[in-house]
Amino acid sequence: MSETEGQETATSPASSEPQDTTAQEVQESAEGATVEEPQNALTEKFTPKEWDALKAFRNEIPDALASAYPDKSDAKTAAINLWGVTIDPSNLLDARVSVVLMKFLRARNLSVSEGKVMFIATLRWRDEFNVEAACKEEFPQDVFGQLGHIYGKDKAGRPVVYNVYGGNQDLKAIFGDVQRFLRWRVAFMEKSIELLDLESTDQMIQVHDYAGVSMTSRDANSKNAASEASSIFSSHYPELLYKKYFINVPSYMTWIFWLFKPLIPSATLAKMSVVGSGASTIGKALLPEIDAKQLPKRYGGEAEAF
Incomplete structure (x- = not known):
């Protein structure tokens, strides 16, 4: 009938489920110290299951970037830009990054493996399509x-x-x-x-x-x-x-x-x-x-x- 953005979506908006975590989600760092999870109005609506999926997804991002950009030797560590948000694999504790990554998870029923596949495919497509050039075209x-x-x-x-x-x-x-x-x-x-x-x-x-x-x-x-x-x-x-x-x-x-x-x-x-x-x-x-x-x-x- 028409182009229909987001047809693959299979989950309801996060706001439909009550938030029962604290306003400042805490995550364990590699050194064992606790750091505050950066929050904004959107991340504060994430459910406990969404936070669990997001934390697992973050661990997959360096490998996902390496798969998306196999010709780049520094793909696992180099920051990328997606929809105006800098995704730095060395520091993924950023509220806007969390919002972007959550979109791939929600689109795949919070499956980390399937969200990773979609994320990789999207980055590859953006390179192949040359989205940046399309945005500059007259x-x-x-x-x-x-x-x-x-x-x-x-x-x-x-x-x-x-x-x-x-x-x-x-x-x-x-x-x-x-x-x-x-x-x-x-x-x-x-x-x-x-x-x-x-x-x-x-x-x-x-x-x-x-x-x-x-x-x-x-x-x-x-x-x-x-x-x-x-x-x-x-x-x-x-x-x-x-x-x-x-x-x-x-x-x-x-x-x-x-x-x-x-x-x-x-x-x-x-x-x-x-x-x-x-x-x-x-x-x-x-x-x-x-x-x-x-x-x-x-x-x-x-x-x-x-």
Whole structure:
């Protein structure tokens, strides 16, 4: 139906389970001394099982880096940057690092071995795809200028990201070069992630607008682009999505969604909503999460936005 970030998620948010550890988790250092576990608003919501998994995961990070970068002799000790966070294998006691690593664990039901595999695969993919270059690439505004918007925040401070696929846009120009579209889409995702401080906010809301999209406008290229994007985001951007709304969805796409609903993991399904057309209908779905002043008028809010 569309790219669906985080489809592999199989656990519920950490906040759904009560926190019964102290505000300052204590960890034994190699010398036997105790050190305070750095905390922020997000790590304070980790459950005891999550802390146990995280501590075990930390021990695997040097080997994971060596596997991700086999050509680098210092891979086990060299720091890397992921989503604006420095991950230093010699000092992993950092709250924001904990938040990033926990995403891979939650995406794999707190399995350290499976989380490690996902982490390695993500680092390898980022190198192969050359995410850094994609983020610096200049994309034609006449093709991509109106395709994506980051506007406003939800009531909990999460950024709201809009993908507008229909309207008067030339879909053949957008999807004519599938790899260019994917580079744009990844760069747009990375730009969205920059708005997550990973201190109090580590997820976003996405709104996918299909107004103007029809069966005839979806050719092989657009289908391939959607499929590849779905694979990228579900495999390499875990637990970054809070909720996703599909709005102005054509009736045929609604039918496809319900057809494949049994195949979608329940945790992912809980994040997804298919909404009809019209500002009033869309507003009823979005306004419980997003204040009217933060929501564009075209979607039932009060904001003068794109």
